[in-house]
Amino acid sequence: MILNREITRRKFIRTAVAGGGGMLLGFYLPVAQAVTGSADQQGLIAGNPWTPPTDGAGAEVNAWLLIAPDDTVTIRVAQSEMGEGVFTSMPMIVAEELQCDWSKVKAEYASANRSLQQDGVYKRMATNGSGAVRLSRAYLQQAGASARERLIQAAANEWNVSASTCTAKGSVVTHAASGRTLGYGELATAAADIQLTEEPAIKKPDQFTLMGKPLARLDTPLKVNGSAIFGADVRLPDMLFATSRTSPIVGARVKSYDFDAIRHRPGVHSVVEFQGNDSGIGLRSGVAVVADTWWRAKTALELLPIEWDYGPNTHINSKDVAAKDIEVLNQKTGAVVVDEGAALDIMNDATQVVEAVYTAPHQAHATMEPLGCTAQVRDNQVDIWMGTQGPEGALQEAARQAGVAPENVNVHNCFLGGGFGGRGARSEVAQAVEIAKSLGGRPVNLLWTREEDMNNDYYNPNPMAKFQAALGPGGMPVAWFNRVTSDSIFYWLRPGMTGNGIDRIAVGGLADMPYQIPNKRLEFIMRNKHVPVFFWRAPGVNHNIFMLESFMDEVALANEADPIEFRRALLSDSPQLLNVLNKVVEKADWGKSLQEGTAQGFALSDSFGTIVAEIAQVSVSKRGEVTVEKIDCALDCGNTVNPLIIEHQVESNIAFALSAALYGEITLKEGRVEQSNFDNYPLLGMAEMPEVKTHFALSGGSKWGGIGEAALPTCAPAVANAIFRATGKRIRSIPFKHYDLSWS
Amino acid sequence: MAFKLNINGQSHSVDIEPETPLLWVLRDTVGLTGTKYACGIAECGACTVQVNGQAVRSCVTPASSVIGKEITTIEGLSEDSSHPVQVAWMEADVPQCGYCQSGQIMAAAAFLDRNPNPSDADIDREMTNLCRCGTYVRIRQAIHRATEISVAGSPQASGGEDVA
Numbered sequence: 043m044i045l046n047r048e049i050t051r052r053k054f055i056r057t058a059v060a061g062g063g064g065m066l067l068g069f070y071l072p073v074a075q076a077v078t079g080s081a082d083q084q085g086l087i088a089g090n091p092w093t094p095p096t097d098g099a100g101a102e103v104n105a106w107l108l109i110a111p112d113d114t115v116t117i118r119v120a121q122s123e124m125g126e127g128v129f130t131s132m133p134m135i136v137a138e139e140l141q142c143d144w145s146k147v148k149a150e151y152a153s154a155n156r157s158l159q160q161d162g163v164y165k166r167m168a169t170n171g172s173g174a175v176r177l178s179r180a181y182l183q184q185a186g187a188s189a190r191e192r193l194i195q196a197a198a199n200e201w202n203v204s205a206s207t208c209t210a211k212g213s214v215v216t217h218a219a220s221g222r223t224l225g226y227g228e229l230a231t232a233a234a235d236i237q238l239t240e241e242p243a244i245k246k247p248d249q250f251t252l253m254g255k256p257l258a259r260l261d262t263p264l265k266v267n268g269s270a271i272f273g274a275d276v277r278l279p280d281m282l283f284a285t286s287r288t289s290p291i292v293g294a295r296v297k298s299y300d301f302d303a304i305r306h307r308p309g310v311h312s313v314v315e316f317q318g319n320d321s322g323i324g325l326r327s328g329v330a331v332v333a334d335t336w337w338r339a340k341t342a343l344e345l346l347p348i349e350w351d352y353g354p355n356t357h358i359n360s361k362d363v364a365a366k367d368i369e370v371l372n373q374k375t376g377a378v379v380v381d382e383g384a385a386l387d388i389m390n391d392a393t394q395v396v397e398a399v400y401t402a403p404h405q406a407h408a409t410m411e412p413l414g415c416t417a418q419v420r421d422n423q424v425d426i427w428m429g430t431q432g433p434e435g436a437l438q439e440a441a442r443q444a445g446v447a448p449e450n451v452n453v454h455n456c457f458l459g460g461g462f463g464g465r466g467a468r469s470e471v472a473q474a475v476e477i478a479k480s481l482g483g484r485p486v487n488l489l490w491t492r493e494e495d496m497n498n499d500y501y502n503p504n505p506m507a508k509f510q511a512a513l514g515p516g517g518m519p520v521a522w523f524n525r526v527t528s529d530s531i532f533y534w535l536r537p538g539m540t541g542n543g544i545d546r547i548a549v550g551g552l553a554d555m556p557y558q559i560p561n562k563r564l565e566f567i568m569r570n571k572h573v574p575v576f577f578w579r580a581p582g583v584n585h586n587i588f589m590l591e592s593f594m595d596e597v598a599l600a601n602e603a604d605p606i607e608f609r610r611a612l613l614s615d616s617p618q619l620l621n622v623l624n625k626v627v628e629k630a631d632w633g634k635s636l637q638e639g640t641a642q643g644f645a646l647s648d649s650f651g652t653i654v655a656e657i658a659q660v661s662v663s664k665r666g667e668v669t670v671e672k673i674d675c676a677l678d679c680g681n682t683v684n685p686l687i688i689e690h691q692v693e694s695n696i697a698f699a700l701s702a703a704l705y706g707e708i709t710l711k712e713g714r715v716e717q718s719n720f721d722n723y724p725l726l727g728m729a730e731m732p733e734v735k736t737h738f739a740l741s742g743g744s745k746w747g748g749i750g751e752a753a754l755p756t757c758a759p760a761v762a763n764a765i766f767r768a769t770g771k772r773i774r775s776i777p778f779k780h781y782d783l784s785w786s
Numbered sequence: 787m788a789f790k791l792n793i794n795g796q797s798h799s800v801d802i803e804p805e806t807p808l809l810w811v812l813r814d815t816v817g818l819t820g821t822k823y824a825c826g827i828a829e830c831g832a833c834t835v836q837v838n839g840q841a842v843r844s845c846v847t848p849a850s851s852v853i854g855k856e857i858t859t860i861e862g863l864s865e866d867s868s869h870p871v872q873v874a875w876m877e878a879d880v881p882q883c884g885y886c887q888s889g890q891i892m893a894a895a896a897f898l899d900r901n902p903n904p905s906d907a908d909i910d911r912e913m914t915n916l917c918r919c920g921t922y923v924r925i926r927q928a929i930h931r932a933t934e935i936s937v938a939g940s941p942q943a944s945g946g947e948d949v950a
Contacts, residue, residue, distance in 0.1 A: 125882030125919045258879050265884030266872045268820020268860035272885055275819035283814065308803060335802075336823075337810035410824045410832055410885040410918045459822070459885030460918045492825045690882055690924075697920020720829040720916060729910035731922035 124461030139186030172748025288328030376565030383561030411459020429458030500576030517601030550582030587755030643764030652747030680745025794862025831915030
């Protein structure tokens with residue numbers, strides 16, 4: 043069924059250039075292999091075994107960059123492009139120091155296999171924790187600076203002059219005294235062999251000429267004409283398609299299935315059963331149908347009779363879990379996370395105590411591209427093509443599942459159709475490799491249905507928390523008590539990190555809350571269910587800041603204090619937070635006159651190294667219909683690589699947060715996830731998207747905060763606080779759709 | 787069943803069950819992967835293509851129902867990304883992950899053909915495609931910008947004031 047592909051690499055690049063205002067982006071298409079022969083010959087696909095560049099291809103000055111004779115610089119990106127802009131921001135960091143011609147910069151994925159074989163040369167390859175800039179900027183700057191100095195030294199050697207008399211700019215080294223110049227392409231081979239006596243220092247922000255500019259994203263041209271290749275789009279010669287159904291309840295197992303019932307359907311190739319395990323994480327029991335098109339595989343799978351042993355978890359219901367959560371919060375003492383002063387004693391003696399219980403449900407990642415993986419297993423060699431946030435983890439998983447040495451696995455990373463923490467650590471790699479093992483060397487493109495993606499997710503945790511504040515003179519809190527119960531991400535991911543009963547992510551934003559209260563106690567009670575939980579955009583803080591910042595408003599309003607003034611009084615030793623708070627208060631004109639039913643709400647957070655303050659303007663109709671009109675977001679990430687991408691991310695965080703806050707919930711009934719698709723797990727649409735204004739309140743210095751998640755946690759509480767001020771109704775659980783917000 | 791489909795101005799012979807959704811004929815049979823699968827139930831619009839100029843969700847459109855009609859996919863919207871909607875999308879730097887954007891662009895192009903100068907309320911009502919990255923703010927900007935580009939580029943506007 044594979045017909046001629048029309049997009050050759052040459053056409054692809056030309057199109058990208060024509061559409062991109064001169065921006066050249068070499069995202070190397072897996073499809074090029076099908077069209078033009080082996081990837082090794084072309085050196086096109088990131089993840090192939092590294093080989094020295096062939097004559098004419100250029101020279102690697104270091105592992106991060108390849109310079110071609112025509113001065114084109116190919117910069118290796120070790121982070122995954124899932125919309126957060128790393129295919130632009132990471133090259134900008136290297137190019138800043140390299141002082142090359144930005145219009146001749148290409149980006150390609152770094153090789154996980156090479157990093158494995160060369161002692162972790164690409165350092166951090168997992169994309170998570172809003173860490174791309176925050177955690178790799180310094181060494182990317184160093185890679186660019188070190189390459190630049192070698193190029194300068196190579197030119198100085200050629201001219202027999204001192205390197206200090208030469209300068210580099212726009213991919214050219216110049217010896218001003220003699221007027222001689224050499225291009226980077228001419229110098230690269232010699233530069234690669236130069237040993238510097240001392241590596242150069244990297245630039246300070248006030249020396250930047252490229253970083254800090256709102257440059258257009260390099261991948262945009264590929265994403266407006268259909269040529270960006272996502273994992274689902276990989277096409278290889280002789281490839282088969284597959285889709286799978288795993289146990290409808292974690293812990294359920296396939297008892298039997300009847301392949302004969304579908305064997306003769308058009309295009310059907312085979313059925314593969316996954317033995318799986320009962321734990322919910324890793325490969326689950328299930329089956330996949332393999333066919334010559336995905337649709338034929340999917341329709342055959344729907345007709346495949348499968349008998350299930352539903353296993354031990356059919357009694358689990360979300361409403362029972364919630365009832366037990368309340369019981370636990372009221373009766374049990376948790377592991378002590380914070381204990382400062384005498385919080386419990388003061389609470390007992392206090393004359394005014396504000397108390398509330400908050401909760402948030404599980405959420406699905408619901409990336410627009412369902413999960414999938416293309417795998418090919420040949421002799422002792424495994425190749426996988428997918429968009430993954432964790433290429434090194436995917437490599438190890440493929441090796442384990444295929445029983446080959448990790449050195450024999452290539453991960454061909456692709457564009458990711460959304461990530462948000464959900465792409466790369468689930469069972470799609472193991473499934474695809476397991477199927478490919480049965481296909482005698484033929485590649486197979488496994489793609490989950492939306493329903494399978496939602497059923498087989500690792501969800502955002504489902505916490506419940508009790509808050510108590512004892513108020514002293516002037517209504518200010520003198521003691522604080524907080525007891526949280528939740529599933530634990532680390533219980534599933536790294537059980538060794540929860541030995542003391544505490545999951546640091548589950549108490550994130552609460553354990554380190556910025557408000558100065560002299561007596562504080564925080565306890566945590568871990569309660570895991572059968573469904574696995576995992577990182578979901580802004581893990582921990584995505585619900586904890588909703589709970590904390592909503593409750594802060596409750597405490598402020600208990601004595602009719604202005605929520606902003608109340609917080610200012612508790613932040614007097616946090617000038618950076620106050621700076622961001624003040625910025626949004628000014629920009630959103632806090633306290634401005636609004637018509638009845640419309641109000642502003644505020645929330646503050648400090649996560650992933652970035653301080654965020656948001657003010658939501660929300661109107662609620664008398665019938666209770668909520669319209670989030672506008673979000674003003676002030677932030678301090680210290681310095682910026684690309685402020686345009688930061689604005690994108692603020693908008694993205696707000697849309698993501700609102701989907702969850704207004705509508706999102708994954709619930710369990712008789713052990714099963716009740717939601718299956720966008721009809722019952724709705725996402726925010728155009729009509730509900732508020733106006734968003736991003737206001738930079740940058741403190742500069744050595745601060746480099748993350749941005750992929752930092753603007754998310756404050757959105758839900760800012761909206762909930764606005765709804766309260768508009769209607770007098772306090773929201774203490776997500777999603778808000780369950781509340782009757784009508785007023786008169 | 788063998789039949790012919792007119793896709794992006796070219797006739798393609800396909801031999802597939804006639805009830806197969808157009809989406810999968812495009813992706814797996816013809817090899818045009820720019821049109822995406824995301825929900826399969828016409829909820830999200832990632833699979834949007836144009837049939838006789840109308841936006842259609844191809845994941846629920848049987849291939850047999852579009853025989854003899856003009857099917858346009860993102861690959862065929864223009865030769866060189868020069869359609870005003872594509873140009874506007876680049877100017878506004880709309881895409882993030884990009885997975886839904888083929889469908890967004892095809893929906894917007896069909897919408898602007900019907901309503902060349904839409905209000906924000908029109909956009910809210912007509913642009914129902916979902917985007918998990920939340921690019922809606924920039925999609926709105928780009929649709930307004932595409933209107934300007936179309937006016938500036940149309941014969942009627944030549945010699946007139948430069949709208950851009």
